[in-house]
Amino acid sequence: MQTRLRGADQPADLPEGRSTPLVVAVIGAGYVGLVTSACLSSLNHMVRCVDIDPTRVESLRAGRVPFSEPGLPSLIQDGVNDGRLTFGVDAVEAARGADIVFIAVGTLDGAGRWTDRHVRAVLETLLRGPEVPPLLVVRSTLRPGRMSELHELVVASGHSTTLLLNPEFTKEGSAVADFLAPDRIVIGVPAGSTAEVADPLLELYRGIDVPVVIADHASAELIKIGANAFLATKITFANELARFCREVGGDMAAVRRGIGLDPRIGPDFLRTGPGFGGSCLPSQVDLLAAMSDELGLDAQLLPAVGRSNRAQAARIAREILATPPAPQRVAILGLAFKAGTDDLRESPAIRLLEELHARGVRDMRAHDPAIDALPSHPSVEVSRDPYTAARAADILVVATEWPQFHRLDWVRLAGLVANREVYDTRGVVDVDAATAAGFRVRSLERGPRAGGAGERSAARNVA
Numbered sequence: 001m002q003t004r005l006r007g008a009d010q011p012a013d014l015p016e017g018r019s020t021p022l023v024v025a026v027i028g029a030g031y032v033g034l035v036t037s038a039c040l041s042s043l044n045h046m047v048r049c050v051d052i053d054p055t056r057v058e059s060l061r062a063g064r065v066p067f068s069e070p071g072l073p074s075l076i077q078d079g080v081n082d083g084r085l086t087f088g089v090d091a092v093e094a095a096r097g098a099d100i101v102f103i104a105v106g107t108l109d110g111a112g113r114w115t116d117r118h119v120r121a122v123l124e125t126l127l128r129g130p131e132v133p134p135l136l137v138v139r140s141t142l143r144p145g146r147m148s149e150l151h152e153l154v155v156a157s158g159h160s161t162t163l164l165l166n167p168e169f170t171k172e173g174s175a176v177a178d179f180l181a182p183d184r185i186v187i188g189v190p191a192g193s194t195a196e197v198a199d200p201l202l203e204l205y206r207g208i209d210v211p212v213v214i215a216d217h218a219s220a221e222l223i224k225i226g227a228n229a230f231l232a233t234k235i236t237f238a239n240e241l242a243r244f245c246r247e248v249g250g251d252m253a254a255v256r257r258g259i260g261l262d263p264r265i266g267p268d269f270l271r272t273g274p275g276f277g278g279s280c281l282p283s284q285v286d287l288l289a290a291m292s293d294e295l296g297l298d299a300q301l302l303p304a305v306g307r308s309n310r311a312q313a314a315r316i317a318r319e320i321l322a323t324p325p326a327p328q329r330v331a332i333l334g335l336a337f338k339a340g341t342d343d344l345r346e347s348p349a350i351r352l353l354e355e356l357h358a359r360g361v362r363d364m365r366a367h368d369p370a371i372d373a374l375p376s377h378p379s380v381e382v383s384r385d386p387y388t389a390a391r392a393a394d395i396l397v398v399a400t401e402w403p404q405f406h407r408l409d410w411v412r413l414a415g416l417v418a419n420r421e422v423y424d425t426r427g428v429v430d431v432d433a434a435t436a437a438g439f440r441v442r443s444l445e446r447g448p449r450a451g452g453a454g455e456r457s458a459a460r461n462v463a
């Protein structure tokens with residue numbers, strides 16, 4: 001197997017300039033598929049995006065995007081207006097005459113379990129079609145090891161098509177920018193083939209000047225999932241180190257800055273909080289832990305990361321309720337799993353809310369700039385502004401790092417919050433303004449014994 005690693009220290013052999021427009025089909029108009037489709041069409045390629053759900057396709061044709069992602073609606077609109085981006089329901093039809101077909105369908109079932117059923121079904125459909133495209137590219141995240149099984153299906157079909165893996169590294173809230181200016185492009189090729197089989201994909205990305213890593217399928221699978229597992233570990237490490245920091249009277253912001261300046265560590269993903277959430281990090285850490293069990297790999301670290309992360313919300317809930325007078329009415333600011341999105345999947349804010357409920361708090365209101373209602377928790381009243389949510393609450397709990405929460409009117413809040421107390425799990429509150437208005441500010445970053453020498457940093461913890 002010839003594996004080429006193209007890094008910054010090696011001559012990049014991505015072709016110069018912009019690519020000639022290619023015809024691309026993207027199967028799946030979910031989060032990954034839509035971002036891929038819109039961004040490729042903005043690079044001048046002709047993109048046919050397909051989804052099994054005709055209602056979703058109709059909405060997309062009318063310019064309605066089913067989730068919030070900055071920059072995506074306008075990119076879709078531009079593509080549709082220019083005729084470079086079309087939507088349909090027929091995968092075989094879209095693949096006809098396409099240079100490249102991306103498979104970007106879901107890999108978690110309704111109960112959050114990993115499944116390659118949908119990817120496999122799309123692949124089988126395409127392989128049975130009248131005209132099998134020369135290049136099939138999996139964009140979905142799979143359980144490591146699955147790509148070689150899918151490759152076997154291609155080999156068994158007798159077609160000369162190539163199956164590649166091209167994992168995405170986009171973050172919700174900045175997915176368009178991450179796609180168009182990524183840190184790296186990773187391409188997984190079948191074991192035993194040469195790196196040249198990836199050339200058409202490099203042509204597609206021509207003009208995006210970044211290091212390219214071409215490796216066998218299994219390595220590319222582990223680059224994707226390994227990156228997320230490492231990020232999850234870093235966050236968990238920060239949350240644990242912050243507890244030591246508070247105990248001895250330190251300031252976690254100063255500690256983060258001090259350790260993050262070491263280039264071997266770096267400052268990113270060391271922000272403390274109620275734990276990592278979303279549709280990617282928790283499920284991928286759990287997947288590696290489960291694989292370790294199944295395969296007898298004796299992994300110790302990743303199962304512990306998952307456990308520590310799940311326990312974080314309970315720790316915070318205990319602390320909120322430990323100081324007398326224990327609050328009865330809690331206003332939660334932030335519900336999404338992170339700022340910049342309306343995504344509630346595996347949201348640590350929801351975990352925190354549930355932990356408070358389990359400990360007897362029955363009166364909970366909430367506000368999130370991107371969320372109007374919480375049907376999964378009907379007893380939680382969601383307000384359109386933070387001040388309505390705060391009215392007659394005993395305590396405010398900041399659970400998502402929306403920058404708006406740095407600019408709250410603390411004088412106004414002082415007249416609304418009975419105990420004048422705020423627990424800031426994200427370090428986003430303007431501590432000086434809140435303190436001046438009479439609030440007691442508690443955070444994960446500084447304990448009651450913290451000295452004054454550290455940076456006043458809750459406010460500087462915003463990404």
Ligand code: UGA
Nearest residue numbers: 168169170171172235269270271273276277278280337338
């Ligand atoms: C993550 C990865 O960051 C992307 O690179 C990857 O492409 C994506 O998963 C994926 O696999 O599709 P995302 O799920 O959008 O992206 O969210 P992150 O920005 O990674 O945040 C995950 C969680 O960690 C959030 O709950 C966030 O609030 C939390 N977090 C993040 C912290 O608590 N502290 C930090 O310092 C950073």
